[in-house]
Amino acid sequence: MYLSKLFIPLLKENPSEAKIKSHQLMLKTGMIKQSSTGIYSWLPIGFKIMKKIEKIVREEQNKIGAQELLMPTIQSAEIWKESGRYDDYGEEMLRIKDRQGKDLLYGPTNEELITEIFRSSVKSYKSLPQILYHIQWKFRDELRPRFGVMRCKEFFMKDAYSFDLDDDKAKESYNKMFFAYLNTFKRLGLTAIPMSADTGPIGGDLSHEFIILADTGESKIYADKRIFDIDINEHQNNQPSINNLRRKYDNFYAVTDDKFKKEDFTSKVNKNNQLTTKGIEVGHIFYFGDKYSKPLKCSVDLKDGKKVYVKMGSYGIGVSRLVGAVIEAKFNNNIMKWPESISPFDVVIIPSLQKKDDLNFEKSKKIYDFLKNSNIDVLFDDTEDHLSAKFKKFDLIGIPYQIIIGSKSGENQFEFKEINGKTDILTIEEIKNKLNKKINSN
Amino acid sequence: MYLSKLFIPLLKENPSEAKIKSHQLMLKTGMIKQSSTGIYSWLPIGFKIMKKIEKIVREEQNKIGAQELLMPTIQSAEIWKESGRYDDYGEEMLRIKDRQGKDLLYGPTNEELITEIFRSSVKSYKSLPQILYHIQWKFRDELRPRFGVMRCKEFFMKDAYSFDLDDDKAKESYNKMFFAYLNTFKRLGLTAIPMSADTGPIGGDLSHEFIILADTGESKIYADKRIFDIDINEHQNNQPSINNLRRKYDNFYAVTDDKFKKEDFTSKVNKNNQLTTKGIEVGHIFYFGDKYSKPLKCSVDLKDGKKVYVKMGSYGIGVSRLVGAVIEAKFNNNIMKWPESISPFDVVIIPSLQKKDDLNFEKSKKIYDFLKNSNIDVLFDDTEDHLSAKFKKFDLIGIPYQIIIGSKSGENQFEFKEINGKTDILTIEEIKNKLNKKINSN
Numbered sequence: 101m102y103l104s105k106l107f108i109p110l111l112k113e114n115p116s117e118a119k120i121k122s123h124q125l126m127l128k129t130g131m132i133k134q135s136s137t138g139i140y141s142w143l144p145i146g147f148k149i150m151k152k153i154e155k156i157v158r159e160e161q162n163k164i165g166a167q168e169l170l171m172p173t174i175q176s177a178e179i180w181k182e183s184g185r186y187d188d189y190g191e192e193m194l195r196i197k198d199r200q201g202k203d204l205l206y207g208p209t210n211e212e213l214i215t216e217i218f219r220s221s222v223k224s225y226k227s228l229p230q231i232l233y234h235i236q237w238k239f240r241d242e243l244r245p246r247f248g249v250m251r252c253k254e255f256f257m258k259d260a261y262s263f264d265l266d267d268d269k270a271k272e273s274y275n276k277m278f279f280a281y282l283n284t285f286k287r288l289g290l291t292a293i294p295m296s297a298d299t300g301p302i303g304g305d306l307s308h309e310f311i312i313l314a315d316t317g318e319s320k321i322y323a324d325k326r327i328f329d330i331d332i333n334e335h336q337n338n339q340p341s342i343n344n345l346r347r348k349y350d351n352f353y354a355v356t357d358d359k360f361k362k363e364d365f366t367s368k369v370n371k372n373n374q375l376t377t378k379g380i381e382v383g384h385i386f387y388f389g390d391k392y393s394k395p396l397k398c399s400v401d402l403k404d405g406k407k408v409y410v411k412m413g414s415y416g417i418g419v420s421r422l423v424g425a426v427i428e429a430k431f432n433n434n435i436m437k438w439p440e441s442i443s444p445f446d447v448v449i450i451p452s453l454q455k456k457d458d459l460n461f462e463k464s465k466k467i468y469d470f471l472k473n474s475n476i477d478v479l480f481d482d483t484e485d486h487l488s489a490k491f492k493k494f495d496l497i498g499i500p501y502q503i504i505i506g507s508k509s510g511e512n513q514f515e516f517k518e519i520n521g522k523t524d525i526l527t528i529e530e531i532k533n534k535l536n537k538k539i540n541s542n
Numbered sequence: 543m544y545l546s547k548l549f550i551p552l553l554k555e556n557p558s559e560a561k562i563k564s565h566q567l568m569l570k571t572g573m574i575k576q577s578s579t580g581i582y583s584w585l586p587i588g589f590k591i592m593k594k595i596e597k598i599v600r601e602e603q604n605k606i607g608a609q610e611l612l613m614p615t616i617q618s619a620e621i622w623k624e625s626g627r628y629d630d631y632g633e634e635m636l637r638i639k640d641r642q643g644k645d646l647l648y649g650p651t652n653e654e655l656i657t658e659i660f661r662s663s664v665k666s667y668k669s670l671p672q673i674l675y676h677i678q679w680k681f682r683d684e685l686r687p688r689f690g691v692m693r694c695k696e697f698f699m700k701d702a703y704s705f706d707l708d709d710d711k712a713k714e715s716y717n718k719m720f721f722a723y724l725n726t727f728k729r730l731g732l733t734a735i736p737m738s739a740d741t742g743p744i745g746g747d748l749s750h751e752f753i754i755l756a757d758t759g760e761s762k763i764y765a766d767k768r769i770f771d772i773d774i775n776e777h778q779n780n781q782p783s784i785n786n787l788r789r790k791y792d793n794f795y796a797v798t799d800d801k802f803k804k805e806d807f808t809s810k811v812n813k814n815n816q817l818t819t820k821g822i823e824v825g826h827i828f829y830f831g832d833k834y835s836k837p838l839k840c841s842v843d844l845k846d847g848k849k850v851y852v853k854m855g856s857y858g859i860g861v862s863r864l865v866g867a868v869i870e871a872k873f874n875n876n877i878m879k880w881p882e883s884i885s886p887f888d889v890v891i892i893p894s895l896q897k898k899d900d901l902n903f904e905k906s907k908k909i910y911d912f913l914k915n916s917n918i919d920v921l922f923d924d925t926e927d928h929l930s931a932k933f934k935k936f937d938l939i940g941i942p943y944q945i946i947i948g949s950k951s952g953e954n955q956f957e958f959k960e961i962n963g964k965t966d967i968l969t970i971e972e973i974k975n976k977l978n979k980k981i982n983s984n
């Protein structure tokens with residue numbers, strides 16, 4: 101893509117309404133545009149990053165055998181009245197009346213609807229266990245939306261639901277999702293720690309928030325810092341290995357504010373290992389047994405003819421929120437660097453062109469065509485901005501690798517650098533190989 | 543995927559509420575489930591087909607240089623008041639008040655919002671031409687939703703918008719989209735004919751509906767039947783060739799009901815070439831100049847400093863509707879056959895297992911593992927249904943190729959057939975090669 105053709109409305113000034121760095125960066129680099137309070141349009145590079153995150157989330161769900169479907173955004177209020185949550189949910193639920201006066205709502209979550217789908221589709225124990233998920237837009241009518249995509253009204257979320265015959269089996273499903281989450285965040289370049297958490301309006305008695313450390317985080321956390329040393333690569337995608345991983349995490353104290361008890365922290369964690377800091381929630385999982393299956397009468401027949409209410413859990417990841425969370429984690433000293441796995445482009449060519457330098461343009465075009473033909477997603481800054489202005493711009497756009505065509509580039513050798521790293525002088529073949537190695541390691 | 547694990551709630555009976563064959567088939571094969579009037583959940587195989595259609599639509603948009611972004615589902619009413627359409631739109635627009643009493647709506651289309659994004663982002667003639675698109679859920683509060691996904695309330699749609707400096711350039715963008723649409727439908731296995739059409743609530747003076755022939759179609763059409771002989775493969779993705787293609791279509795009379803005039807039909811079309819029939823609209827494109835850019839003050843600076851309102855067109859494809867449309871076109875004599883490009887699986891293995899035939903199971907599993915390792919998306923019917931029941935089931939599910947493990951299969955040779963076609967006895971290598979050829983030709 102040529103930068104002059106890319107729809108990327110860059111802002112010169114820091115947007116005054118943005119209080120945290122992800123919100124500032126996303127507006128400044130034309131990733132998003134507010135369309136009304138707490139509601140955003142995703143412009144091409146923001147959209148591209150979000151879709152790459154979505155793809156990784158999807159792949160890790162599929163790996164543990166979850167099946168994807170799609171529930172609608174608009175739900176009937178009826179089923180929420182059946183579960184009892186229609187009145188409980190509060191004003192954050194966007195309530196709607198259609199032209200015939202029927203009560204609808206924009207789904208803030210989908211426990212009711214998935215239970216309804218399951219109860220009318222599955223009759224026998226033979227079809228269990230089952231994990232179903234979807235990735236869909238949701239809406240919460242926040243009173244004070246803020247922090248850009250971190251706390252907005254319309255947001256993109258993966259939510260999964262597990263169905264099992266008994267508590268033990270259900271906890272195995274829970275552990276599978278635990279495993280999928282750790283792998284998902286790892287592929288996004290994040291270290292997310294599962295912390296015991298309150299269950300809130302979803303309910304149930306077992307819950308973990310997945311938290312990444314960030315000064316701007318809204319969640320206060322208390323942990324045994326050795327929990328950061330657990331290596332998920334030592335674990336495979338099978339139930340014993342997964343259950344074992346879960347036990348490792350359970351060995352270390354790690355809780356959010358709601359669950360914090362000073363006496364536990366002091367007695368369970370050696371002083372040297374106590375970590376008190378802030379973090380951002382990027383995922384939340386729940387086990388709630390028959391909380392929904394019972395009022396909604398979602399049961400299956402057992403072998404002996406008896407009926408049992410299915411045991412359910414639910415598992416959320418905020419996909420659009422993760423775009424902001426990655427920025428909060430990776431944007432430091434005014435330089436952004438996207439993880440290779442979700443970068444809007446693999447590499448950018450930055451030539452000095454301000455004197456209409458045809459030679460540099462031709463050189464850049466040759467490199468561009470070569471890399472494109474090698475299936476590398478390359479951006480070419482064909483504008484006439486001064487080199488220093490270009491560098492400033494790409495410090496924010498955050499493409500991890502740069503090819504600079506300026507005074508130091510020769511006929512067949514070019515400056516190649518990792519953003520914020522040192523410069524190498526390489527041939528185009530060497531650059532290609534280096535990029536392929538970086539891209540494929542993700 | 544093993545059929546016993548797949549979340550595919552098949553119905554035994556024809557659903558009484560479904561009047562047309564696509565609606566019947568989608569309910570019967572567990573592709574969708576109604577969640578409330580005119581609103582559906584997409585279950586795994588329906589979802590998979592819809593995503594494959596979405597991918598093809600996206601690829602063809604990208605090929606003509608359109609850029610993808612994503613506008614939200616919920617819009618502020620303000621901008622619709624600015625354009626004057628808030629009052630015009632009628633009760634099909636789902637109007638919403640948020641907790642603070644602010645007027646919102648669920649977007650039925652996006653001319654206003656995209657114009658607002660464009661006007662605040664683009665200032666100079668240098669950035670034109672530009673085509674932006676998104677694929678998003680939309681809502682129309684239909685009084686009488688019917689025919690399943692063909693006329694429902696919440697639907698998935700690609701809408702694109704072009705921005706140009708003058709009418710001539712704008713018509714080139716229009717022609718590009720014309721070309722992209724013909725290629726899109728061709729890849730979906732459909733013959734869609736562009737027909738001059740009324741512009742309705744979108745407005746403007748140039749418009750085409752893309753129509754596929756089907757007895758169940760809601761649109762009456764009148765055409766010179768020679769229009770079906772135009773071969774788009776003779777045209778390349780460059781402006782002269784595209785403009786030439788557009789002229790070819792313009793040579794032949796082809797209109798929808800609204801535009802029909804008997805005297806034109808009789809005078810312009812030789813009696814032998816007159817075709818009067820029914821069809822289904824699968825796409826609709828519009829050119830409306832400055833209809834939205836003028837009231838919304840979306841202008842750019844020209845070279846000489848003057849300002850000009852941008853000339854816009856809009857271009858829709860109903861992605862979720864296409865799932866139904868393909869069924870209406872391809873489901874005949876009680877046999878469905880999905881085009882290879884969008885089939886839920888590439889091939890299905892159908893073994894006779896009702897006598898717990900371990901030998902057939904092992905044979906099937908070997909074939910299954912082999913094909914999966916060859917990157918072929920294969921379904922394995924591991925249930926104990928009688929073979930004849932399995933055939934009946936797969937006549938509806940519509941996977942285009944079958945491997946049958948029954949009496950005619952040997953140790954290393956198996957029955958392979960195209961649904962509704964004749965049977966070959968082939969080795970597993972031969973089957974793999976045949977499938978790869980079929981899949982890759984799409």
